Amino acid sequence: MEFGQKSMPLQWPVPRNAVENMHPYTAPLEGRRNLLRLDFNENTIGPSPMVIKALRNIPARQISIYPEYNGLQEAVVSNLSISKSGAALQSEQIGLFNGVDAAIHAIFHAYGNPNEHLLTTNPTFGYYTPCAHMQGMSIISIPYAGKKFIFPLEEIREALLNKKPKILLICNPNNPTGTRLAATTILELAKLAPKTLVVVDELYEAFSGDSVLPFVDFNTTQNLVVLRSLSKTAGLAGLRIGFAIANSYVIERTKRVTGPYDINSFAVIAALAALKDQDYVDNYVEEVLRAKAWLKKQLEASGTRHHMDGGNYCLIWPKHNSLKIETHLKDEGILVRNMNNKLSIENSLRVSIGTTKQMQIFWEVFMRLDHTSS
DSSP: OOTTOOSSOOOSSOOOHHHHHOOOOOOOOSSOTTSEEOSSOOOSSOOOHHHHHHHHTOOHHHHTSOOOOTTHHHHHHHHTOOOSSSOOOOGGGEEEESSHHHHHHHHHHHHOOTTOEEEEEESOOTTHHHHHHHTTOEEEEEEOBTTTTBOOHHHHHHHHHHTOOSEEEEESSOTTTOOOOOHHHHHHHHHHOTTSEEEEEOTTGGGTOOOSGGGOOTTTOTTEEEEEESSSSSSOTTTOOEEEEEOHHHHHHHHTTSOTTOSOHHHHHHHHHHHHOHHHHHHHHHHHHHHHHHHHHHHHHHTOOEEOOSSSEEEEOOSSOHHHHHHHHHHTTEEOEEOTTSTTOTTOEEEEOOOHHHHHHHHHHHHHHHHHOO
């Protein structure tokens, strides 16, 4: 069914106009298991053995009661304790969510009014758009510049001053371009527009080290929110656990628009175990960075057009039609993400970086297909 087309006449009740007119964010929900998953930037080897042990030891009685979150905020604070600002994080500055998608939704729900502006970049993570449209907001979307996808800093500054957006959303490093922005620049933008909520999506920060957290004091910088997850590094994507870090006032307002038990007990127990095993995460990140360096050498040696910057992913432009290459890769058990619907990166594939062995498998199949497809 085409977008906007109704399968049958609607009578009553009807949804809000904003919902009726929005285009939902879609992602494949089925058929990904037992394949080499290089399409959604997940951890490709699974969580820490400590996580598996903790989940297996959950007593049956714990399943029949509502989840408890005692200690989880403190565990996040401990995990993120390094600070160069002189201001230690506090537990009330940590918001717990059923994945970062839920945190993004809650931020828009709490702060986005009809006819206000979301300011962001393009291309970027697709879920920002439906969250803005859900609230009836308009979107100011500024493209990254040139073939290196440079952050449009001057244009963002001008829009902050002249358009006075309610929310500025920066994915850092950006998905899918990998574009990175210095923490000092983000803090300057937040200071420039104190009435704009500046949301920094740091889901891929571990692979680049560009976090704003060591430099911010949320007691004084009250319009900044940082998003983190345990999906990309710790391997908990299937359990849905994410965090927002901000001034306690902002966290409390986002909690008002979420349910009291949105995070299930399994996710809480897995998160506590994952946060205790930082060595596992660090080792996985190091392996991904080794694999990334290996893949970059292959791309350069073969003359294949690519773009590789921050994050655990890169963009590759096959010689042949990207949709065909994506389909053929799937036929051989490898999933990648086609970017044909994204501005400036048409006919590219976003390829998640896993282990060196996994990238060697991908590269052998990709090169064979890209030289034989018609």
